[in-house]
Amino acid sequence: MIWAVSKSLSVRLNSTxxxxxxxxxxxxxxxxxPPKPTPEPTLVEIGEQIFLxxxxxxxxxxxxxxxxxxxxxxxxxxxxxxxxxxxxxxxAETNPDLANNFENPVLMRNFALILENQDGFGDLANNFxxxxxxxxxxxxxxxxxxxxxxTGWSGDGAPGDGSLRSFSTGAVIQxxxxxxxxxxxxxxxxxxxxxxxxxxxxxxxLGRQAEISLPLxxxxxxxxxxxxxxxxxxxxKCNACHFNAGANGNPAIFGPNPxxxxxxxxxxxxxxxxxxxxxxxxxxxxxxxxxxTGEFNTPTLVEAADTGPFFHNNSVETIEGxxxxxxxxxFTNSPAGQLLINAxxxxxxxxxxxxxxxxxxLRVINALENIRSSNELLERxxxxxxxxxxFVTPILARAQSETRDALDVLQGGGLHPLAVARLDAxxxxxxxxxxxxKAKSRxxxxxxxxxxxDQARNDLLDL
Amino acid sequence: MNAKTILGILLTVSLCLSFAAGQxxxxxxxxxxxxxxxxxxxxxxxxxxxxxxxxxAKSFSMQIDGDNKVISFAPxxxxxxxxxxxxxxxxxxxPGALETGSKVEVMMDPEDPTKAAWIKIEAN
Numbered sequence: 001m002i003w004a005v006s007k008s009l010s011v012r013l014n015s016t017x018x019x020x021x022x023x024x025x026x027x028x029x030x031x032x033x034p035p036k037p038t039p040e041p042t043l044v045e046i047g048e049q050i051f052l053x054x055x056x057x058x059x060x061x062x063x064x065x066x067x068x069x070x071x072x073x074x075x076x077x078x079x080x081x082x083x084x085x086x087x088x089x090x091x092a093e094t095n096p097d098l099a100n101n102f103e104n105p106v107l108m109r110n111f112a113l114i115l116e117n118q119d120g121f122g123d124l125a126n127n128f129x130x131x132x133x134x135x136x137x138x139x140x141x142x143x144x145x146x147x148x149x150x151t152g153w154s155g156d157g158a159p160g161d162g163s164l165r166s167f168s169t170g171a172v173i174q175x176x177x178x179x180x181x182x183x184x185x186x187x188x189x190x191x192x193x194x195x196x197x198x199x200x201x202x203x204x205x206l207g208r209q210a211e212i213s214l215p216l217x218x219x220x221x222x223x224x225x226x227x228x229x230x231x232x233x234x235x236x237k238c239n240a241c242h243f244n245a246g247a248n249g250n251p252a253i254f255g256p257n258p259x260x261x262x263x264x265x266x267x268x269x270x271x272x273x274x275x276x277x278x279x280x281x282x283x284x285x286x287x288x289x290x291x292x293t294g295e296f297n298t299p300t301l302v303e304a305a306d307t308g309p310f311f312h313n314n315s316v317e318t319i320e321g322x323x324x325x326x327x328x329x330x331f332t333n334s335p336a337g338q339l340l341i342n343a344x345x346x347x348x349x350x351x352x353x354x355x356x357x358x359x360x361x362l363r364v365i366n367a368l369e370n371i372r373s374s375n376e377l378l379e380r381x382x383x384x385x386x387x388x389x390x391f392v393t394p395i396l397a398r399a400q401s402e403t404r405d406a407l408d409v410l411q412g413g414g415l416h417p418l419a420v421a422r423l424d425a426x427x428x429x430x431x432x433x434x435x436x437x438k439a440k441s442r443x444x445x446x447x448x449x450x451x452x453x454d455q456a457r458n459d460l461l462d463l
Numbered sequence: 464m465n466a467k468t469i470l471g472i473l474l475t476v477s478l479c480l481s482f483a484a485g486q487x488x489x490x491x492x493x494x495x496x497x498x499x500x501x502x503x504x505x506x507x508x509x510x511x512x513x514x515x516x517x518x519x520a521k522s523f524s525m526q527i528d529g530d531n532k533v534i535s536f537a538p539x540x541x542x543x544x545x546x547x548x549x550x551x552x553x554x555x556x557x558p559g560a561l562e563t564g565s566k567v568e569v570m571m572d573p574e575d576p577t578k579a580a581w582i583k584i585e586a587n
Contacts, residue, residue: 117490118490119490120490120493120555121490121493121494122555159489159490159491159492159495159500159501160492160495160500160501160502160503160504161500161501161502161503161506161507162502163501163502165501165502166501166502169491169495169501170491170492173491173494173495174491181551181552182494182552182553183494183546183547183550183551183552183553184494184495184496184499184547185496185547185550186550190495190496190499191501193501196501290489290490
């Protein structure tokens with residue numbers, strides 16, 4: 001009987017405890033936790049919103065219309081091919097006031113070339129240049145020089161004080177206008193001081209914030225040989241103008257703090273340039289200044305392998321081709337080529353295997369940068385776990401494109417198959433993060449992708 | 464690479480740099496109204512009204528904060544007619560467009576501070 005009473009009491013207690021637990025759970029669920037305050041946007045975040053969304057009362061374009069976040073903040077023909085016909089990039093095809101002398105749709109769609117009036121707006125039908133869209137990565141390392149900031153392909157891209165900050169004003173006038181009259185207050189509005197500050201902050205935040213230091217302890221034997229050739233002043237001679245595979249001159253050659261330099265490397269003299277094989281008008285581009293000196297800005301090489309086509313006119317498609325350019329007559333006979341011969345005693349004369357080795361080096365350091373960049377973006381996703389989808393989604397899209405670029409760049413050179421496999425795994429994890437419906441799951445996938453990236457990096461570098 | 468070679472390169476590059484110093488892109492500057500040039504207006508340019516013009520001497524005087532300043536220009540000086548207030552496209556101008564009383568903005572040439580790099584003249 002005591003046992004029966006104890007059992008009955010035990011059953012009642014269990015039921016009471018269960019009921020209490022259920023009641024408590026329901027009570028807690030009913031409590032409304034105050035929402036976490038959305039943090040104030042930083043200057044960089046404000047700049048990003050302006051860059052991607054602000055049309056400056058113009059033709060509908062934004063900075064992001066040409067500098068696409070998931071195309072390395074540049075623009076390639078393959079990216080253009082996937083755009084809808086009503087994309088703001090194609091305003092020259094949809095706005096009758098811009099049908100003439102604003103863009104060349106054939107050259108844009110086929111070669112990602114944009115029309116620039118570098119030498120003035122007096123004769124729009126004949127006085128223009130066709131240039132590729134340069135990426136806006138690593139500018140903190142690449143635009144300063146003792147002669148002032150060098151922006152754009154010819155190093156003179158900005159009005160006003162010539163700074164990166166002022167560059168956006170010139171871009172609005174050239175590319176955002178509703179008509180070729182370009183009347184401020186009618187065809188566009190000029191950016192305000194605050195907007196210029198924010199745009200500059202955002203652009204400087206993109207990509208590498210510091211130079212790498214060569215030589216790197218690479219694991220791949222071909223890339224390692226390529227690095228040796230790159231740094232050899234008697235062989236590749238690349239490190240003279242692209243110090244540490246960046247955009248600046250080598251201090252040992254050009255003196256202390258040479259910064260970014262302009263050179264006439266003879267790209268304009270290349271035969272059979274793709275755009276010129278068409279029947280479209282492609283006037284010669286005389287580079288820096290008006291009239292031009294024939295010089296163009298030195299770009300970074302860490303970012304090169306996944307941001308082709310190459311040179312100011314997108315005339316060379318592959319990284320191997322861009323290395324081979326320096327073997328050819330166009331470069332050898334150019335002022336920069338002659339300078340190099342006078343200084344070193346010989347032209348650059350790499351054989352096929354050496355060209356491929358240098359290109360392999362450039363592919364590997366680009367993949368390393370893509371991994372670094374993707375991890376940086378994934379860290380932001382993890383840190384911003386409780387932020388809205390509108391914050392996280394574009395960051396994951398960029399991380400996805402960086403990881404894919406690393407994979408493509410290595411695979412395209414037949415390099416590091418194990419790292420390629422790891423990057424493929426990382427890519428799948430990033431894509432799972434993009435599909436995740438819960439923030440914690442998303443962060444989990446991001447962490448796993450981060451780890452795969454680290455493994456891939458370990459395959460490339462002898463740490 | 465020996466010292467003589469390095470010196471040769473340095474001399475060549477320094478020549479390039481001297482021509483390149485301070486050159487912003489002046490082509491889109493044409494469409495920036497008086498007083499709105501980024502990093503220039505209110506900082507390094509002069510804004511005021513023309514008080515006297517001497518085409519033969521390639522100079523004009525302008526009032527700046529109560530002071531009279533003489534501005535020289537050269538064949539390389541860009542002259543633009545700022546018609547933005549009339550909602551018309553800005554035009555390339557000639558020295559003949561400089562008139563007493565006209566509102567102007569002047570940016571001096573950093574390479575030659577005695578000469579104007581560009582002059583914007585308010586016009587209809």
